[in-house]
């Protein structure tokens with residue numbers, strides 16, 4: 423081999439190596455972008471799946487799974503790709519998915535496909551603090567979704583002159599009416615002690631509830647309503663009613679869809695259907711009384 427030929431051979435090797443390097447770099451840029459895009463798409467989908475599942479958790483294990491799977495299909499995830507974990511006791515839903523992505527430029531270097539994966543966990547937490555609560559205390563019981571309850575009692579069902587009204591941020595029927603109309607603007611927490619507001623207060627009750635009913639302009643029902651519908655009332659859940667003006671401890675919070683206010687004088691009561699709701703507030707612990715917040719982690 424002549425010196426010239428050996429030199430040419432070395433140059434060829436260098437050029438080839440450079441080409442491979444350039445192709446490799448191109449593959450990293452182009453296929454990397456493709457993989458990044460596919461991973462982001464997958465993450466968005468599993469986030470939505472986990473959130474939908476957690477949101478349906480209060481309705482049970484099967485409802486959570488069905489809700490999650492239906493959102494998966496709507497987000498282009500096949501049920502073969504999806505791994506779903508529904509932990510009803512732990513109030514969490516995990517969703518993960520893996521997908522093979524066909525590569526472009528990297529194929530030249532014999533890399534034909536790569537796997538992208540994504541995982542999300544949505545956890546329901548109980549509500550420990552809330553703003554905008556109606557000045558009503560409903561006595562603790564096993565609330566059933568959609569069932570009609572007296573959220574303010576009428577004659578014969580109250581106790582010791584109390585009908586379920588609470589004195590929040592002050593006493594008197596004018597303060598009660600304002601809180602019933604718009605919700606108490608301060609914060610209430612689980613474990614707080616508040617005073618009852620004795621008396622039936624049928625006039626202020628009817629005025630405030632009629633205003634709430636009139637302010638709903640979307641034809642809402644207890645199964646289909648806007649998130650901020652004025653017919654939704656957040657109330658305190660309490661252990662029982664004392665005699666006269668007395669202290670009660672807040673056990674938790676519940677949401678009701680107001681169906682109406684009926685009765686005159688001492689026989690005035692508010693009726694509402696128990697609903698499950700995601701409320702904005704402070705959270706921690708396990709969900710109770712159908713009011714919860716959802717936290718998404720990956």
Ligand SMILES: [Zn+2]
Nearest residue numbers: 638640642651
């Ligand atoms: Zn409404």
